[in-house]
Amino acid sequence: MRSFASALLALAFCAFVSAQTVTPTVVNTTATVVSPGISCSALRAGKEIRDVRGRIIHNHGQNANGSVKLTHSGRIIWDNQGNGVCTGDIQFVTNPTSQGSDGPISIHTNGAPTTITLGNGIAAAPVQCSITGGNATVIVGNHNHLGIDGLGNNVEFNGNGSMGWGAGPGSGGNVAMGGRGNQWDSGGGRWIVRN
Numbered sequence: 001m002r003s004f005a006s007a008l009l010a011l012a013f014c015a016f017v018s019a020q021t022v023t024p025t026v027v028n029t030t031a032t033v034v035s036p037g038i039s040c041s042a043l044r045a046g047k048e049i050r051d052v053r054g055r056i057i058h059n060h061g062q063n064a065n066g067s068v069k070l071t072h073s074g075r076i077i078w079d080n081q082g083n084g085v086c087t088g089d090i091q092f093v094t095n096p097t098s099q100g101s102d103g104p105i106s107i108h109t110n111g112a113p114t115t116i117t118l119g120n121g122i123a124a125a126p127v128q129c130s131i132t133g134g135n136a137t138v139i140v141g142n143h144n145h146l147g148i149d150g151l152g153n154n155v156e157f158n159g160n161g162s163m164g165w166g167a168g169p170g171s172g173g174n175v176a177m178g179g180r181g182n183q184w185d186s187g188g189g190r191w192i193v194r195n
Contacts, residue, residue, distance in 0.1 A: 041076050042067035043084070045101065049076065051086040054110030055133075057093055061101035068101050069094040095119050095127060097141065102127065109133035109150070118144045123161055132167070140164065140182075148173070151190070157182040166191050 043049055044067050048058040051072065059068045070076075074088020089112075095101050097119035105127065107116060113135045121127035121143035131138060134150025142159035148166060153173030155164060160180045166172065166189030175184050175193040184193055 037073055039072060039075070041070045041072065041084075043070055044082060047082045047084070049084040049086060049090070051088065051090040053089055053112040054108075055090050055112055055114060056106075056108040056110070057090065058106045059101045060104045060106065063102040066099055066101045068105060069096055091115060093117070095129070100127075104128040104130065106130045107132070107136070109136050111135055111150070113137070115139070117141075118146065120159060126162070130167075142179075155184075157184075 045061040071092035072090040076084045094117040115137045117139045120141045126143040126145045129146040132149040135152040144162045155175045165185040166187035169188040172190030
């Protein structure tokens, strides 16, 4: 009889627990939603970061409030000088229009596919960017000046008043000329340019 009562009590407790509903808390946020295992970090002015694929990104800017945004797997270990090593893969590099670097910015992809978005600079002082290593996809906003080396690159001009060039005969890829007042010089490289 005691075991029967214990069983009834256990069933009643299970029924009580399963009848409870949990209401999730919804938090409104303006932060970028990133997939599990992916993080966003900021590379401050005058600092450099490397990842496990051999990419090197350096924000040579002087604007203390401006940073280059990185989307990456793994975590970043910062040293006492503010330079970092990423234990994962930095696949996306963005210089945002708001609170971005005033440049120059240098990015070495080491041949690893990397998407680079260059936000808007100002006409009087375009943001300078040097991209080496190849296999870069570069999306260009307003008033940027960029030199690109390596092969397998794709460049898309979406903004206005930007200038780009291939860094010599060892460079190559595709260039899509959108926007207005943009210029491209192949620099002796193997570039296919279309409007």
